[in-house]
Amino acid sequence: MKENNWYTFSEGSKKLGKSHSYLYKSMKDRPELFKSTMIQKQGRIWLISDEGLNYIKKNTKKEGDRLRILPLKAVYKTKHILCFLPNKSLYQNSN
Structure with missing residues (x-):
């Protein structure tokens, strides 16, 4: 069995x-990415395994991800005024 390196x-x-x-900021913002088997705390120092680094690398978006950029370009290039209205259920009384 391969032994994990810890960093x-x-x-x-x-x-x-x-x-x-x-990694500190990522753990604070998205704790669901950090599984307990991939990280451990030794005193005040957090450690992460090779497996954890690979998992985080695979499950985080890359900078300039097209999925995020394309809708923004469509919004900025439109000639029509876009207006987003709240759902009608917000206006109805719950009697």
Whole structure:
């Protein structure tokens, strides 16, 4: 069985090519990405396994993801005024 290597969050962030605080911020913003088998806390230091780094790499969107950019381009290029109205149920009384 292959043994997992463990890295501090700073080392893991640099290994992913991100800033040293990337994993700390990701864990705060999206804790569902960090499974308990992939991370552990040793005193004040968080550690992440190779398996955890691979999982995070596969399950995070890449910068400039087309899925996010294309709808924005369509909104900015339109010649019509877009107006989003709240749902009618907000106006109805619940008697």
